[in-house]
Amino acid sequence: MSRIDVLKTYKIFIGGKFPRTESGRFSPLKNKDGDLVANICLSSRKDFRNAVVSCRNTQKQWENTTALNKGQILYRIAEILEGRKSQFIEELMMTGSSKYQAKNEVEQSIDRLIYYAGWSDKFQQIFSSVNPVASNHFNFSVPQAMGVISVIAPNEFPLLGLVSIVAPVIVGGNSCIVLSSEENPMVSISFAEVLNTSDVPHGVVNILTGERKELVSYFASHKDVNSIIYCGDKNEEIKEIEKVSVENLKRVKIYKRKNWNDKTSQSPYFIEQCQEIKTTWHPTES
């Protein structure tokens, strides 16, 4: 008798743990032949709020981790992902990608992590300035992490899109709660397993699966979230986000691009988008 496969339960990722959604709801994910691939958690507002708490609790510690260390941790994520390449290719193929597409997406994702790992101790130098004020003061401006960021990840490129947004967010010292691709959420949870074995402190990245139309407004309105990144082009969702985010003047970034697979999908400016500029003055003796 042939061996019976062990099927994986796909749960969500909050504070370094893999709980089921507190709501107990799920949505069946099917492959192109209509067979059930996995039951995906339909996360709730409460799941999101729990994730924000964990995100906030860990953010300062992550921000204060040295740039060198953050870079090494991002590099570590890439290493682990490289080792599990075949699993991710298989999962992407299960939900519709061709082998070529899947392989390319996974490899691009690994390379993108390496790219941002390298920026960890360099972007500060690009975006800082010493300002030649016309008085006896030493004055400098440096980027500082915005804090807790909620992310509506791209529907397209379920792995590469997620990595392209999350890597610049965390390399800049922010922590985040991500709503994964709604169309194809499976790899995001496998990616959470990669994060969890890569020395990323618990709570720095939290990943939820679920429906955009239910969750977008919670992601945008929560008062302990400093910024929201929305990937998509639905005008009514964008309007809702821009409206409810005003309550605590969240910084809103909208990415309408569909392609996360070209050279314009990575640059230090993606890191800069998630930084505040802080200026310090001190007198100099004349």
Next chain:
Amino acid sequence: MSKININKSWKYDESLESTSHIKLKDKYDLFIGGEFVKPLSKKYFNTLNPATNQSIAEIADANDKDIDKAVKSARKAFNSWSKLDPKERGKYIFRIARMIQERAKEFAVIESIDGGKPIRESRDIDIPLAANHFFYHAGWADKLEYAFPNKKPTPLGVAGQIIPWNFPLLMAAWKIAPAIACGNTVVLKPAESTSLTALKLAELIQDSGLPKGVVNIVTGAGKTGAAIVNHPDINKIAFTGSTEVGKLIERSLAGIEKKTTLELGGKGANIIFEDAAIDQAVEGIVNAIFFNQGHVCCAGSRLFIQESVADIVIEKLKDRISTLIVGDPLDKNTDIGAINSVEQLKTIEKYIEIGKKEGGEIYQSKCSLPKKGNWCPPTLFLNVSQSHTIVQEEIFGPVLAIQTFRTIDEVIEKANNTPFGLSAGVWTEKGSKIFRLTKELNAGVVWANTYNKFDPSSPFGGFKESGMGREGGLHGLKSYLKFE
């Protein structure tokens, strides 16, 4: 310790700045398309001298149609201005900077008459800084690609700019200089109580030969501002003012592709450690809260003193504020001028009442106040805590809420425990402490062993509910450009 009572022992002779060289018209129209034109609304309002509450001039009250006219003029000008050789664009802006310097004294006197600020401040800070802003940004006009490598910066289009009454000309310069240096054209609205120096700037711009319509200056109150915010052919809104209005603007722009920068309110923490140079710190406290009558978004309105030095600092502070002279803005002896408007004075007095009612211990300087006009003596509140209204809300007046602390962790927690995040001050002689504080305080500007310093090369702007985006410096240019 025996103390000299300055007010009793010596009386200062008046040292009034002359007003003979200033030229003011009785009535000001709108500056649209390089000309002064009568408002389609046919309405005017009076601008008052807050030191006397007498009218200085009549100011046009622009309505929706006037704004539409101004936007059309700016749009028309944008087509050629944005294509002009950037080096030439820069030369026009340099020229404006120079002309402000030439007319600095006139601008300073009008600023003090119209806004109530002491002539020493308008003469030494507002006007020179306004000129410097034009000078600084003029030089950027043909160098923008070096500021944003690989990004191919291009102008946004027409910018609608709404500015407050606390630094009228300086705010106009903050807004106009980077916008036009980056190749945009502007429609700027000064605050209704302080339109005069912006209108004088319009005259200067006319004289400078800047192409018509690049800068349009329209006057009016909140409704005029709303007409700018809601105009469909404006690409960018830059607003400086209250957090409340800033949020209204953001809400009304939800779903609309207009870039915004907001410079909003604050409740700056000014932190005095036991190892600070105490006398310097006391001067710093005074400058942080009483500069410009406390009408400063980044004012150090929450004072935190380490417990071990609280008594001595408070005693010295009380002594120091008893020497501050409140009075005629045109008198060079004046430290604290007139409160900008009757409404603002009422707001400040309301907060002082709340402070007393909630149990704060008030200390006010017993200085003499002029009979006419809007005045508020320097005011301290002791025995207040984080939950007091006057500790949480922006007062925008010469009112300081004083708290004490024991440990550095405690003061960081307290300083950050506010929805605002514009500014903070730190006083200590220990460098490592300064660097810890500047890292951990959630504020866009941190002044260490100094306070309320500004410069065109230094980015200014807030975290959290104090605003979005920066103004000034390399970082401020981003607000007026779009990128590939």
